Amino acid sequence: MSAFLTYELKELLQGGLAIPANPTALTRDLKLDERRQRALSRYYLDAGSGGLAIGVHTSQFEIREVGLYQPVLELGKEEMDSFLNKSGKSVFRIAGVLGNTAQAVNEAGIASDLGYHAGLLGLAALKGKSNKELVAHCRAVAEVIPVIGFYLQTSVGGAVLDTEFWREFSKIENVVAIKMAPFNRYNTLDVVRGVVESGRAKDIALYTGNDDNIVADLLTEYKIPIEGKVIAKKIVGGLLGHWAVWNKKAVDLFERIKNASPSEALDLLSVGAGITDANAAFFDSRNGFKGSIAGIHEVLIRQGLLEGNYTINPKERLSPGQKEEIDRVYALYPELNDDVFVRENIDNWLR
Incomplete structure (x- = not known):
């Protein structure tokens, strides 16, 4: 594919999208569970x-260390192709790119060859x-594929x-977007200032990646003074691990936020407080986010989308008390889960 985005894809990205950060479905022996991986994308x-x-x-x-990076991307491509053919709706395709320059350029090449945007x-x-x-380093990768910057919080390696x-x-x-996920308002403002400057x-x-501040981020318009002018800049969408679960309700809320009148903002901020509480349980904020991946898995297991809490890194486990915290937010915020939607469709996704 071209190393640059088409006009249509730029418009799609800048218009604001709800984008979940996909988990990887593994079997008990830590092999790729292709059936459930496809089901996640279909969901x-x-x-x-x-x-x-x-x-x-x-x-x-x-997944890179066990040879699953390309297979996971390939399955995602196949499901996005199938969805496009079935629905006619374009989906923005993002691949994670990591490592030193040689590794990152190689991963960018794999993603580009597979049609990731x-x-x-x-x-x-x-x-x-x-x-x-x-x-x-970033310039080298941008020569291969359009780049979305990623500000990862320090608690998980950023x-x-x-x-x-x-x-x-x-x-x-060839930088087309930035996912801001420092979980820190000061650091988030640094990004906005840098972009404007x-x-x-x-x-x-x-795009917000601040899973602790989703709704407030999406409602905020930054006004940055520069050279005698004020530049207004909004966060147009979300690229979030939190949206890997309860996704249908997240998409519905995102559309509500995009179309909200100023008078609706206070109600939405109240909803956002509940979402932050749920995220604290899913991401294990009490324990420095040690159980964040396992917490996402736990919700997907409850819904039947994952078989078990299987992770390549043995340290990625639910923390003591985390399961009870997930029980608590499930009980407190029933309006936020999409269990009914999943239950009605899961047999088709797992076909």
Whole structure:
């Protein structure tokens, strides 16, 4: 595919999409569970998600170490192709891209060859590098595939990236979006400032990855003073691990937020507080997010989409008390789960 996005794909991305970060379905012996992996993609697509992000943090970074990176991307491609043929709806296709420059360029090439539209570029492997070195790395990947920047929170391996980095990163022509997931309002503002100061505010779509602040992020319009003018910039969509579960209700809420009048904002913020509470349980915030992947799996197991809580890294386990916390938020916020939707469709997804 072309190394640059078409006009139509740019419009799709900048219009704002609900994009779940896909988990990886494994068998008890840690082989790829192809049937359930396909079911996950079918679930998200039928729920109305505007894109899929595969091979990302929620997918387990370790899939690369056991040879599952390309197979997982291939299954996702097949399901997105099938959905497009069936529905006529375009889906934005995102592949996680990680590692040193050689690895990241190789992964970008795999994703591009499979027809993915952009690479979500993680920089955790380059901790300690200067901004100049980081930007050079990003330029190399952007020569292969359009790039979505990824500000990963430090609790799960990310590094602090300053406004200067985001300004220079945003000047790369083939940067098309940024997923902001530092779980920190100050760091999030650094990204917005950097994008505006780069002069490419109109070209780069901002997506929230702040699972602790989803609704507030999507309601906020930043107004950044620069050179005697005020530039307005909104976060147009979400690319979220939290949206890997209860996805149908997340898509419905996203559409409600996009169409909300100012008078509806307060009610939506109240809904957002409940979502943050649920996320605290799913992501195990009490224990430094150690159980975040296992927590997502637990919900999908309850719904029948995953068979068991199988992870490549043996340390990725539910924390003590986390299952009870998930019980609590299930009971407190029944309006947020999409169990009925899943129950009505799961047999078809698992066919």
